[in-house]
Amino acid sequence: MTREEFEQLVMNTGPDIYAFCLQLTRNRDEAEELYQETMLAAMERHGKIDILQNPKSYLLGIAIGLWKNLRRRIARHNRIHPETSLDAQLEEVYPAETAQSLEEEIAEAEIQKVVRRMAEELPEKYRLVVYLYYTREQKIEEIASMLHIPKGTVKSRLHKARSMIRDRMEAEGYEIS
16 A cells, blocks of 8 residues: 555544544543554554555554553553552442441441440430440340339330430530431
């Protein structure tokens, strides 16, 4: 293929080759770079291109080969020296679908500390019921039996303790939902 025939080939097939590069990369900057590399490689091989053997497919083949090589280089580079962001590393440890965000976990832990502190400040008759019910996971009937009080009293003390904790948290500026 002569130089003039190559220039004509680029003029005729250039937009199609670029569109193909854009489809491969899905990124305009990467597509432009791949297109330029494809045309550079084709220019270096212009003597081997047969104008009668579908030169457009030859150019597409060059683009595919360059794209595959680039992807392999990137994969090899990432195996040797991964460039993952902190967010990507956290996503591996805490997948977004199954876990809360780090901020939500910290906020929840802080609220749990406040609730524990406020429960510890409750009068003993309420504190004991809250401890047995939430920490020891005892049933209301079991708590009533242990403390020798009616089930209704256990329920009312739990209700009163929750109200006291809620009121104290609101007084300290926490929003209770």
